[in-house]
Amino acid sequence: MTLLAVERIKLFSTRSPWWSLLLALVVTVGFAALTTGSEDDPAWITVPSTQFGYSFGLAVILVMAALTITTEYRFNTIKTTFQAVPSRTSALLAKTIVVALATGVLGLIAAFGSLGIAKVLQPKADLALNSQADWRAVAGVSLVFAIAAVVAIAVGILIRHTAGAVALLLTYALMVEQLVQLIPNVGDDIHKWLPFNVAYKFISGDPDMSGRPVQAGPPPSDATLSPWWALAYFAAFAVVMLTIAIITAKKRDA
Structure with missing residues (x-):
């Protein structure tokens, strides 16, 4: 518990995490208001x-x-952390847990905030959470945000440099998975198993697209797994990435 408290203080004692969380909230809710x-x-x-x-x-x-991990490498505070906590695994796991919890809570607020602003702007729309799919589409954002944060921390531990880690994460999440579909013959099959596409399957599920206008929701994921298995797949991917990152961190100098 002491490690978790320390990481919580480290996370929220600087302005950048607060601004980042606020920006994520504004972007998510703002886009819902726009659409x-x-x-x-x-x-x-x-x-x-x-x-x-x-x-x-x-x-x-x-x-x-x-940034929560790469900035520690940038300013060499990671050395102090590892000196104070001999077990690098414990230190890195504590940071991961705190960041995952913070982003998960933010995802929950952002998702229900998006639903709320839509109800305000479109009071006649049917936005009641009447099914498991509806609840998963909203509350599921929290789980995906938390697991994605674990993936990002793992990448940060492996690369250690802010520019490289951020560039890789954004390029992959926003571009690479979509571009994979352009590979002849096998692109679509590979895309079905890529982690962020599979994670979106958990949120989007298997909606009935017959007669549905484009405006009625984002296109569903083409992943073949069922929604809950998709979440398990994404979580397993995050665990594997974090395990590799921690093993690597233990073998090299801080």
Whole structure:
């Protein structure tokens, strides 16, 4: 518990995490306001359509999570941490847990904030959470944010440099997975198993697309796993990445 308290103080004693969390919240909710407020027909506003800003908020979360570890390497405070805590595994796990919890809470606030602003802007739209899929589309953002933060920390531990870690995370999450589909013959099959695409399957599920306008929600993931297995897959990917990162950190100089 002491390690968790220390990491919590380290995380929230500087301005950048606060600004990053605020930015993620504003981007996610703001995008929901933009997409729902500009729609003339409230029948086209659905619970999934309120979560259009999820991926933009996720990009901010990836950057913030990576910064929590790369800045320690940049300013050499990681050496002090490892000297104070002989077990590097414990120190890195404590940081990961604190950041994952913080981003998870932020994801929950952002998702329900997006739903709330949509209800304000489109009071006639049917935005009640009537099914498991509706709850997963909103509350599921919290779990995806938290797990994605673990992935970002793992990348930060492996690369150690802020620019490299941020560039890799953003390029991969926002571009690479989509570009993989352009590979002839095998691109679509590979894309079905890429981690962020699979994570989105947990949020989007398997909606009935027959007759549904584009405005009624983001396109569903083409991952073949069921929603809950998709979340388990994404979590397993994060655990593997973090394990590799911790093993690497233990073998090299701080």
